[in-house]
Each structure stands twice: as structure tokens, then as C-alpha cells.
Amino acid sequence: MTYHAPLADMSFALKYGASLLPAIEEGFFGDLTMDDVEAVLAEAGRVAAEVIAPLDRVGDQVGATFKDGVVTTAPGWKEAYRAWCEGGWNGLASPTEWGGQGLPQTVSAACTEMWNGASMAFGLGPLLTMGAIDALDAHGSEALKRAYLEKLVTGEWTGTMHLTEPQAGSDVGALRTRAARERDGTYRVTGQKIFITYGEHDLTENIIHFVLARLPDAPPGTRGISLFLVPKFLLNADGTPGTRNDVRAHSIEHKLGVHASPTCTMVFGDHGGATGFLIGQENAGMSAMFTMMNRARLAVGLQGVGIAERATQQAVSYARERKQGRAPGMPATESAPIIVHPDVKRMLMTMRALTQAARSICYATAMALDRAERGSDKTAREAAHARASLLTPLAKAFSSDIGIEVASLGVQVHGGMGFIEETGAAQFYRDARIAPIYEGTNGIQAIDLVTRKLPLAGGAAVESYLGELRSIVEAVNATNDPALGWSGLRLDEALGSLTRATRWMLAHLDKDVNEALAGATPYLRLFAVAAGGCLLAQQALAALRLNTDAGSRIALARFFAENIAVQAAALERTVVEGAAGVIGAEAVLAE
Ligand SMILES: Cc1cc2nc3c(=O)[nH]c(=O)nc-3n(C[C@H](O)[C@H](O)[C@H](O)COP(=O)(O)OP(=O)(O)OC[C@H]3O[C@@H](n4cnc5c(N)ncnc54)[C@H](O)[C@@H]3O)c2cc1C
Numbered sequence: 001m002t003y004h005a006p007l008a009d010m011s012f013a014l015k016y017g018a019s020l021l022p023a024i025e026e027g028f029f030g031d032l033t034m035d036d037v038e039a040v041l042a043e044a045g046r047v048a049a050e051v052i053a054p055l056d057r058v059g060d061q062v063g064a065t066f067k068d069g070v071v072t073t074a075p076g077w078k079e080a081y082r083a084w085c086e087g088g089w090n091g092l093a094s095p096t097e098w099g100g101q102g103l104p105q106t107v108s109a110a111c112t113e114m115w116n117g118a119s120m121a122f123g124l125g126p127l128l129t130m131g132a133i134d135a136l137d138a139h140g141s142e143a144l145k146r147a148y149l150e151k152l153v154t155g156e157w158t159g160t161m162h163l164t165e166p167q168a169g170s171d172v173g174a175l176r177t178r179a180a181r182e183r184d185g186t187y188r189v190t191g192q193k194i195f196i197t198y199g200e201h202d203l204t205e206n207i208i209h210f211v212l213a214r215l216p217d218a219p220p221g222t223r224g225i226s227l228f229l230v231p232k233f234l235l236n237a238d239g240t241p242g243t244r245n246d247v248r249a250h251s252i253e254h255k256l257g258v259h260a261s262p263t264c265t266m267v268f269g270d271h272g273g274a275t276g277f278l279i280g281q282e283n284a285g286m287s288a289m290f291t292m293m294n295r296a297r298l299a300v301g302l303q304g305v306g307i308a309e310r311a312t313q314q315a316v317s318y319a320r321e322r323k324q325g326r327a328p329g330m331p332a333t334e335s336a337p338i339i340v341h342p343d344v345k346r347m348l349m350t351m352r353a354l355t356q357a358a359r360s361i362c363y364a365t366a367m368a369l370d371r372a373e374r375g376s377d378k379t380a381r382e383a384a385h386a387r388a389s390l391l392t393p394l395a396k397a398f399s400s401d402i403g404i405e406v407a408s409l410g411v412q413v414h415g416g417m418g419f420i421e422e423t424g425a426a427q428f429y430r431d432a433r434i435a436p437i438y439e440g441t442n443g444i445q446a447i448d449l450v451t452r453k454l455p456l457a458g459g460a461a462v463e464s465y466l467g468e469l470r471s472i473v474e475a476v477n478a479t480n481d482p483a484l485g486w487s488g489l490r491l492d493e494a495l496g497s498l499t500r501a502t503r504w505m506l507a508h509l510d511k512d513v514n515e516a517l518a519g520a521t522p523y524l525r526l527f528a529v530a531a532g533g534c535l536l537a538q539q540a541l542a543a544l545r546l547n548t549d550a551g552s553r554i555a556l557a558r559f560f561a562e563n564i565a566v567q568a569a570a571l572e573r574t575v576v577e578g579a580a581g582v583i584g585a586e587a588v589l590a591e
Pocket of ligand 1: 161162163164168169170171194195196197198255263434437438439440441442443444447
């Protein structure tokens, strides 16, 4: 089980799929050069392959263990985490003011893909710390920032995210954890949270919990939720960890995958309540939490890309070695590596194409975040913010869905050996399964896309994106290169399906929202296959122009357009014609 960062593909997707190169050339990131970016990616690739990937197996087999309230991570985990932090990787895109490197989110996204490709269970911890840094930086008081940000940025302390309770999963507004005001301005937090990732561990001396709770006089639902910072150890006057706070891990879960990532039940208030510090305003916790979750949603999409990449690498390598059957014309005494069989090639190409399309969508989302953060004028920043908001559910849901599909194809390419744990293909499949569930299930992402993101700016945000995709298709058609096969036509059709389905969705949001909700998931997939196809075509055109790796990039874009983007037509039918069948399903489900 090895992992090699696909640096050439990543760099090409960044430069030409996410348009990082033109942004760098126009000085958008100051004096940052593409050489700098490539040096960072190369070093991250080395760390991912040499430090993290070798631990993935022991992490799966031994996992995190729990005894008497103490969580012990798998052998080697602590040393790897320390080495990773010492490399400055935790604060790659964090503000320089707090000790971060201030690099673009786009570059951080590529690195996040690598950490998670090397080991999803490892990548998951920092993913939450980075989200916590964003939330504290955007909404915290100066005093809280001064006390906690630097240590979170270096990774000396980790951050967690506490939303879920037994009765409050997707429905965050149902949470019951309570916070009571104290005279000194702090709060007493009492209650129980479940499924808290890295809620307790031995990697760092302090853990900073970001906890959603309800004040006694809070309005019901999400309008009555506040966000609190609850450290495992309260700080001494000199900022070092002091007294233990009233929060503990009660147990950890036994899970299908990501065994090395402890998933904890957390208890607040055995001794009267944990001391918490308000982040932002009372009852405005959801907006602070959304800052944290949005970045985390993109990162979960990148987990899908990372695991898909790793599963593909392993499947290609196995298919080159495993011999079965013959290629046409081969002597009966010989057998061929399975990679020569068209059906195996189809599986491997599907794996590569889905991975590269999801990568392109995620990187484009990260670029929109960079433009939203750093754009020179307000209008540009707002437009970029709307683009990032539109693309985030696509990045999260499509990429995490294909993570499973690709890992499953990886098992299939291995035949029976794929079902046997020793090859590692099964672990990718098990690990990948969580990503469509946490950080808002993919069903919730689809609802978010349809009900909140499509109506942004009166539909102008989605229209402007469709316009950009259309100009890519026009450029494909204008090249007339026979190597692109039917790509132009098929992408044109896919975009037509997406445009019609988008208008249908916007009309039905007012007319009959249940019909829109019934088609939300196929609509998200339709959006992703059309957008992914266009982004791959855009990279193929760049490769043609530059004459670098043009053959393979064109072949991949063509495969996607002719084999995957064509699904858009059927998905359009599912969206606009299939809703009645969903809504009328009661009779079947009542049986
Ligand atoms: C390994 C792991 C790690 C986790 N880490 C964290 C963490 O660090 N912090 C944290 O707070 N939580 C964490 N979670 C919890 C996770 O975020 C929730 O499991 C997830 O949000 C779904 O909630 P639920 O499990 O209650 O499912 P439910 O909300 O009960 O959903 C069940 C199904 O119903 C669907 N559904 C629910 N409501 C609707 C609706 N309104 N419309 C349409 N469909 C709907 C869902 O899409 C899903 O398919 C973790 C979970 C796991 C398993």
C-alpha cells in the first residue's frame, strides 16, 4: 500500500482547471510564483508518501483505543503528527499574523488532498483544526484569538467541532446542550455530544473544543444556538495549559473505517459544567459554525479525491501485474496482464476520470475562496463568495460520492483479492464510506445546492457559472481537433441538460418545493458531471495549446465527455420527470 502524490496532475489542474496560473501572473497572490507552489507541493508529496502513508495500515489494524477516559492513538501516529506540525503544514493557509504561512487556499487544498490520500484517518484531525482556526479568526474576540490561535495554527493544540447529539444530527436546531451565563462573562456548558472526531487523543497537550449549545432564554431551532470555545485544559495566566476543564470522553465508537481517528462521545458537566467562552454573539452560533463547516466541507470533498486517487494508483499497478486471459491474437500458452482487457481499461479510466473531475471541482472551489478572501474590490469579492457558496456542495457531495465509487471499482479490479484485507483495496472502500455522511450528509448538500445556492443573487450566480462553462464548450468546438472525438457535442448536450434542469429547479422552488427536493440529489450529480466534463476539457485545451502531455489529457477529457457526461441527459429526466414517482412512493414504502 503505497501512495505517490500525482504532482503533475495536481499542478496542471491547479494551473489550468482552477486558473491558479493566470491569478499568479496577474499578481493576485503578491510575489508568490508557480515555482514556489510547485516546491511546496513536491515537499508535501514527499511527507505524505514517506511519513503519513506508511502509518495508514497500522492505523486501520490497531486503530485508536480507549481506556479509563484516555484515548491512545495507533503506534507511530504521535511522532508522525509532530513531524508534520514541525514542517509547518498545519498553518499553510492560516494568517501570517498568527504564525501561519498565508499561502492560498488553492495550494492548501492540494495539500489536504495529499494528507488524506496518504491516510484519511490522519488527515481528518487537522481538517477540523483548520476549520476551527477559520471560525475563531473570523468571529472570536481579540482576547480569545491571542490565547488560542497561535497554538492552533502550529498544531500544538488541535480543534474539534461539536454539533451532533443523539436527537440532533442533520437537524442541528434540535440540539439540547446547555450554556448558562456566569458573572465573570464565561459560560457553564453541560450536556452530551456524540460522534466527535478527535474529541480526545494523545497527540497534543491541549484540545480546543468548539461547541454548539443553547442559552436558557434562547429562541427555538437554529436561531437559538451559540458557539463556545471549551478547552480541555483551562489556561494559566501565562497561557500554558492549567486546570482540567469539566469535559471528558465517555467512549469511542467501533467503526466501518477510519479506525485511527477516534470518534468520541463527549460529556460536559460531571462537576457542574465546563467553562466555555462565547465566540461571536449569543444566538449567532450557526453563522460562526458555518465558517468552520464550509472550509471543512471542501476538505471532506478533498478526502474523496485523495482516497479515489490512492485507490486508482493501486488498481492500475495491480492490473499491470495480474495476468489472466489473453489479448486477441496471443498464443494459447501465454496470458496477458488484465490491464489489456477493455472492461478493465473501462474501470480504470472511469476511476481516473472521476477522480480528476472531482479534483478540478474542488480546486475551482478553493480558488473561489481565495478570490472571495483577497479580491481587490467588494463586487469581485462578493461574486467570488457566491461562486464558492455555489460550488461547495458540489465539491463535498460529488467528490465524496465518487470516492466510494472509485474505491469500489478498485476492489473490483482486484477481483477476489480486493475483498481480502491484505491488498488494502478494501480499506480504501471502508474509509471512503464516511465522507458522504459527515459534514452534512450528501442529501443535505443537494438540498443546500437547490434551495439556498441556486437562488443566490436571484439566480445570477448560477447563470454566470453556466455562462463560463458554455464558453469552454465553445472553445472545444472551435478547436475541431479529431482527437477530442464527440467531446464538444456531448458537453454541449450535458450543459443543455444542466441549464434546463436548473430553470426547472428554480421554477419549482416556488411552485412545489417537494418536487424540487425529490430531484435535488440527481440534480447535484447532473451539475457535477457537466461541470467536471467542462473543467477536464478546459485542461485538455490547455495541454493542446502548450503541447504538454496533450495525448493523455485529451484522452481523459474525451473519455469523460463520451462516457460520463452523457449521463446528464438521463439525470435531467430523473430531475424533471422522476419527482412524481418519488412523491407517490408512500404506497410502496408502506408495505
Ligand atoms: C466517523 C464519524 C465522525 C463524525 N465526526 C463528527 C464531528 O467531529 N462533529 C460532529 O458534530 N459530528 C460528527 N459526526 C456526525 C455526523 O456529522 C452526522 O452523523 C451527520 O451529520 C448525520 O447525522 P445523523 O447521523 O444523525 O443522521 P440523520 O440526520 O438521522 O440522517 C439520516 C438520513 O436521513 C437524511 N435526512 C435527515 N434529515 C433530512 C432532511 N431534512 N431532508 C432530507 N433528508 C434528510 C440524511 O441525509 C441521512 O441520509 C461524525 C459521524 C461519524 C460517523
